[in-house]
Amino acid sequence: MPLRRIVRLFGPYRWSLTFVGLLVAASSLVSLLNPFLIREVIDVALPKGRVGLLTVLAAGMIVVSVANSCFSVSQTYVSTKVGQRVMHDLRTAVYAHLQRMSLAFFTRTRTGEVQSRIANDIGGMQATVTTTATTLVSNLTTVVATVIAMAALDWRLTLVSLIMMPAFVWVSRRVGRERRRVTRMRQAQLATLASIVHESLSVSGILLGHTMGRSRTLTDAFAAESTTLSDLEVRANMAGRWRQSIIQIVMSSMPAVIYWATGLTGRNGHMLISIGTLVAFTTLQQSLFRPTVQLLQVGVDLQTSLELFGRIFEYLDLPIDVAEPERPVRVGEIRGDVRLREVGFRYGAAEDDTLSDVDIAVPAGSSLAVVGETGSGKTTLSYLIPRLYDVTSGSVTIDGVDVRDLSFDDLARAVGVVSQETYLFHASVADNLRFAKPDATDAELVEAARVAQIHEHIAALPDGYDTLVGERGYRFSGGEKQRLAIARAVLRDPPILVLDEATSALDTRTERAVQEAIDALSAGRTTITIAHRLSTIRGADQIVVLDHGHVVERGTHERLLALGGRYAALTRRDARLTDDPALREETEARSA
Known part of the structure; x- marks a missing residue:
C-alpha cells in the first residue's frame, strides 16, 4: 500500500512528529477559548458594566493570540525540518538505488527522465511532506474540538451545520482522482522536457545543433513540449476548482442559515439562545469551516501526491540485476589471473x-x-x-x-x-x-x-x-x-x-x-x-x-598472420586504412 510506505518514511522522526502533534493540539484547543471569552464579554461583562471582568477577558484574548503565534512558529519549524529530512532521505534512497543499477538500465533510460524523478517528482512533494502532517493533525484536532464546543452551545444548530459534510467529502475525493490523473501526465511531460534540455543544451548537443543548422528546429520542439506542459499545469490547477468553489460558497453561507434558523425557532420575539451564544456559535462555525476546507484540500493534495510517490517508489522498486553478494568472498592481494x-x-x-x-x-x-x-x-x-x-x-x-x-x-x-x-x-x-x-x-x-x-x-x-x-x-x-x-x-x-x-x-x-x-x-x-x-x-x-x-x-600476432585467416584479413584491411607501410609489408610477407 502506497499510504503505508509513505507513513513508514516518517517513522525515524516519530518523536519530532509527536512533539508537533502536541503543539498543534495545544494550539487548536487554546484557539477554542476565544468564542467563549467573546460570549462572556457580550452577555456578561458589557451589559453589566463589569470593567474588571472585561479587562481579564480582553487580556485572555491577547494571551490566546500570543500563545497561538508561538505554537505556530514552533510547529512550522519542526514540521518543515522533518519534511525536508524525509525529502533528503527519499532523494538519497533513489540516488543510492540508481547507483546500484547495472549499465543496462542506463542504456535504455533517458538521463533527463532520471533527473526529473529526483528533482521534479521529489520536489513536487515538498508541500505534502513538510506541511501535510501538521495540517492534518491541526485541522483534525480543531474540527473535533470545535464540533464538541458547538454541541455544548447548541446541539440543534450543530446538526444543521454538519448536514452537508458527507457531500463535501464525496466532491473532494472526485477532485482528487481527477488531479491525480493530470499529475501523472504533467510529471511525464516534465521528464520529457528535462531530457530535451539535457540532450540539446549539453556541449555535445550545442555542437551538433549548430553544425547541423538545427538550432531553430530544437527551439521549436522545445516550445511545443513547453506548451503542452503549460496546458497540463493549467488543467492541474483548475481541476475541480468550480466544485470546490461551490463548497466554499455553501460553507460561507452557513452563518446566514444559522441566523435565519435561530430567528425562525424563536417564540414571541424571544430567541432560544442568547446573542452572546449565537455570536460564539457562529464564530466557532467559522473556525470549523476553515479547517474543514483545508482538510478536504489535504485529501485532494494527498491523492495528487500519491502519483508522485508512486513514480518514486517505481524507481525504488526497480530490481537490481547486478547485485552485490550478501556474503562476498574476501580476497587479499590480487594477482590478476x-x-x-x-x-x-x-x-x-x-x-x-x-x-x-x-x-x-x-x-x-x-x-x-x-x-x-x-x-x-x-x-x-x-x-x-x-x-x-x-x-x-x-x-x-x-x-x-x-x-x-x-x-x-x-x-x-x-x-x-x-x-x-x-x-x-x-x-x-x-x-x-x-x-x-x-x-x-x-x-x-x-x-x-x-x-x-x-x-x-x-x-x-x-x-x-x-x-x-x-x-x-x-x-x-x-x-x-x-x-x-x-x-x-x-x-x-x-x-x-x-x-x-x-x-x-x-x-x-x-x-x-x-x-x-x-x-x-x-x-x-x-x-x-x-x-x-x-x-x-x-x-x-x-x-x-x-x-x-x-x-x-x-x-600471437606472428602465428595468426601465418595462419592467413580472419586475423590476417583484418590486419591487411587495417594496414590499408592506417597507411602503415611497415605493417603492410609484414602482412604481405606473412601471407605470402
Whole structure:
C-alpha cells in the first residue's frame, strides 16, 4: 500500500512528529477559548458594566493570540525540518538505488527522465511532506474540538451545520482522482522536457545543433513540449476548482442559515439562545469551516501526491540485476589471473546471444588483445570482467574467484577500465584525478601524470592542476583526455587493466603518445585490450579473434598472420586504412 510506505518514511522522526502533534493540539484547543471569552464579554461583562471582568477577558484574548503565534512558529519549524529530512532521505534512497543499477538500465533510460524523478517528482512533494502532517493533525484536532464546543452551545444548530459534510467529502475525493490523473501526465511531460534540455543544451548537443543548422528546429520542439506542459499545469490547477468553489460558497453561507434558523425557532420575539451564544456559535462555525476546507484540500493534495510517490517508489522498486553478494568472498592481494569459462551472454530479451562458449585464460601479468568486426562482442566481453553485466552462462573468475562472489569494492580495486569515451567531471584536473584516489597527494598526482605523459601539458596551463576541465572535459583534446584517464588509472593502480579501444578515435601522432602512456600503465599488470587498430597490439601475449560472439582464432600476432585467416584479413584491411607501410609489408610477407 502506497499510504503505508509513505507513513513508514516518517517513522525515524516519530518523536519530532509527536512533539508537533502536541503543539498543534495545544494550539487548536487554546484557539477554542476565544468564542467563549467573546460570549462572556457580550452577555456578561458589557451589559453589566463589569470593567474588571472585561479587562481579564480582553487580556485572555491577547494571551490566546500570543500563545497561538508561538505554537505556530514552533510547529512550522519542526514540521518543515522533518519534511525536508524525509525529502533528503527519499532523494538519497533513489540516488543510492540508481547507483546500484547495472549499465543496462542506463542504456535504455533517458538521463533527463532520471533527473526529473529526483528533482521534479521529489520536489513536487515538498508541500505534502513538510506541511501535510501538521495540517492534518491541526485541522483534525480543531474540527473535533470545535464540533464538541458547538454541541455544548447548541446541539440543534450543530446538526444543521454538519448536514452537508458527507457531500463535501464525496466532491473532494472526485477532485482528487481527477488531479491525480493530470499529475501523472504533467510529471511525464516534465521528464520529457528535462531530457530535451539535457540532450540539446549539453556541449555535445550545442555542437551538433549548430553544425547541423538545427538550432531553430530544437527551439521549436522545445516550445511545443513547453506548451503542452503549460496546458497540463493549467488543467492541474483548475481541476475541480468550480466544485470546490461551490463548497466554499455553501460553507460561507452557513452563518446566514444559522441566523435565519435561530430567528425562525424563536417564540414571541424571544430567541432560544442568547446573542452572546449565537455570536460564539457562529464564530466557532467559522473556525470549523476553515479547517474543514483545508482538510478536504489535504485529501485532494494527498491523492495528487500519491502519483508522485508512486513514480518514486517505481524507481525504488526497480530490481537490481547486478547485485552485490550478501556474503562476498574476501580476497587479499590480487594477482590478476583472469579466466572466462564457457561464457555466454545475451542482452535482455534479444533473440541471439552476443557471446557464446567463450573460453579464455589470461595469466597474471600477461596481455590479451581481443579483435573482431564491429558487433562481434568485443566491448561486451570487456564489460563482463568488471561486472558491468552478469554472464548469462558460464563464469568470469579473478584468481579463481567468480566475480559474482566478490564485493564491489574488491572488484573495483582489482579491475581498472580505460575506455574510448573518457568522462571528466566539470571540476579541476586535480579533482578529476583524485576521483580514483581521494587521498592522493600532490606528488602522487604529478607522478601519475608523468606516467601518462600529460604532466608537462598540465603544468603549462595558467592554473596548473587547478584548471577546470570544462563540461565533459571539452577544454582538452581527445588525446589529452585519454591521457588524463590513464593518469587516473595509474592512481587507482589496479592489477587488471581493461582498455576498450582507448586510441581508436585519435590521430596517428596522438595515438603514439597515448599508446606510450598505455604501455607504461600496462607494465606488470594483466592487460586486456579491445583493439580497433591492430598496429597497437602486435606485442600482446595472446590475441583472440571474435566473430558473432564466438572465438574463431587465437594466438600471437606472428602465428595468426601465418595462419592467413580472419586475423590476417583484418590486419591487411587495417594496414590499408592506417597507411602503415611497415605493417603492410609484414602482412604481405606473412601471407605470402
